[in-house]
Amino acid sequence: MARVVIIGGGPGGYEAASAAAQLGAEVTVVDSDGIGGSAVLTDCVPSKTLIATAEVMTEVEEAGELGVRLDDGDGDTVDPANSVRVDLSVVNKRVKALAAAQSEGISRRLERDKVRLIKGRGRMDGPETVVVGDERLAADVVLIATGARPRILKGSEPDGERILTWEQVYELEELPERLIVVGSGVTGAEFASAYDALGSDVVLVSSRDRVLPGEDADAAAVLEDVFKRRGLTVLSKSRAESVQRRGDGVVVTLTDGRTVEGSHALLAVGSLPNTDDLNLAESGVSLTDGGFVQVDRVSRTTARGVYAAGDCTGVLMLASVAAMQGRIAMAHALGDAVTPLDQSTVSANVFTAPEIATVGLTQAVVDAGGSTGLVVKVPLSDNARAKMQGVRDGFVKLFCLPNTGIVVGGVVVAPRASELIHPISLAVGARLTVDQVAQSFTVYPSISGSIAEAARRLHLRN
Incomplete structure (x- = not known):
């Protein structure tokens, strides 16, 4: 043995x-x-559990558009976006x-x-x-x-109270009034999105020219637009030099000399x-x-x-x-x-709102000439189910090889994109063609219908 x-x-x-x-x-x-x-x-497990609550808050915030109102007990109705709060300790x-x-x-x-x-x-x-x-x-x-x-920035040692790593945020009893998230990679973007939905004023410090520099550029652009629309502040091309405690708050000093003050800081600068x-x-x-x-x-x-x-x-x-x-x-x-x-068959997901799911070939590799691939992008604004649910941000992107039409990658930006990427992952792993994907039935109406639509559009390009 x-x-x-x-x-x-x-x-x-x-x-x-x-x-x-x-x-x-x-x-x-x-x-x-x-x-x-x-x-x-x-x-x-902890971060996605926290994000599950944030997802509910995002849905509540947008419920008014769908005609949802809350009764205040006196016969009057109020917009749920202005009347629902989170108890972070719970x-x-x-x-x-x-x-x-x-x-x-x-x-x-x-x-x-x-x-x-x-x-x-x-x-x-x-x-x-x-x-x-x-x-x-x-x-x-x-x-x-x-x-x-x-990873900890030199001169920015966490204290577990105001300066936190992503392992320490679950000890908070109250929602941060103003949270400064240092780092705009996957972890930073996820926590920024979550705490913004939970009700914190969030500032995201990004050393690069956009959030999620390692992800699909089109997807990152959608997320950054959503962040700005929701009032989340993104400081691009702003590298943090230090994070220090100051009384009941924190001060983040940037390399260009600027300072950003907040009630808490979350370090998300790698592992x-x-x-x-x-x-x-x-x-x-x-x-x-x-x-x-x-x-x-x-x-x-x-x-x-x-x-x-x-x-x-x-x-x-x-x-x-x-x-x-x-x-x-x-x-x-x-x-x-x-x-x-x-x-090349690994699927991944960024649990922001909306989520960003990817598998296989990337746009960056295609644009750099590292691979020959055909690509089509279908916006969710064209999708009937998305319209019904009030979803207006996001898209489905498919990559296939020329001539053969074999699916080699995909990107989904949508609510629950982590669930929607699976059929594309199956197609990539099994080397299915866009025609095979297009000829598989999808439910109408459904968000997944946009995957089949993208496959149909790629058929015309082979």
Whole structure:
């Protein structure tokens, strides 16, 4: 029976543990911070739970357009946008309860799979041994899945009260009066969108010329227009130099000397891998200059029998990718059928309002000449269901190869885009043509009908 030791209990670790147990291995998971890792306890699950409340508030704000009114009890009606408030203490209590329940559920599943769970900090002592306290665990296979942590700006140390990382916001009892979000990547944009919907005055500090610099430019433009329409302030080309506490507020100093004052600041300036003090290099595991574990497409490191998965590898830092890396690692290590990680089929989502979902080929690659692709964009303003729901922002974009018409990518900007991207992901993964997508029935009326419409329009260009 193969002995598998996994350091880290996040998605890469717990999914690998289940896969290895299913393949008959003796599995031990060493974890210090709680099963589920940051994805479950401090990142994905908590943030998306908070955003779920923000989504309701966004719908309430726009409900007046659909004819919805609230009765004030005296026979008068009021616009819901001006009469509904959020109790952040209740929201955050629910956030933490759901995260804890999810963690407990994963732990129970691992225990049913007869996976041994050890609480503690593991480190390697050569490629075949993991040390936890006084215990030495012999291993035929080791998986490093230790995740990452928020990057901190020098001179801007969080205090957990006014200067916060995304791991600390769930301790707030009251809604920030004026929240300054430093960083306009995915995390910064998501929290800016959420707190704006919850009722905070939000300032988003972006060092680039637009929000979401790594995402589709058309999608980012839609989101920035929505931000401005809702009163959210975006400071473009404004790099933060420091964030400091001042009484009951904060002051963000920009590199050009300007200052921005607020009640709270949220740092969202990237992540650092949790690879310190693991004895990796001494055990033959190569790291990048940034401290990420170097892996190939089947999650192998440079040390024989040692694999790595998740954010500590720096490969598309998504929970879904971490889980896939972990499963691939165990399949490869234990002799099961293996399909190497194909980044061109990975779907991702930005949980703003509206959401931005993507898969496969990007507009930036096409524009730079890195790939030949045909593209069409269908605005949701043409979609009947969108009109019925009062949705006026967003679009569906499809990419296909010339001549063959094979779908190689897509972008959806819409409410619940995370659900709408799946048919495009299936098309990309299965190498379906635009004709095959177009000939599949969609419900009328539906937002997904715009996916078929985009496919039909691409048929004319082949």
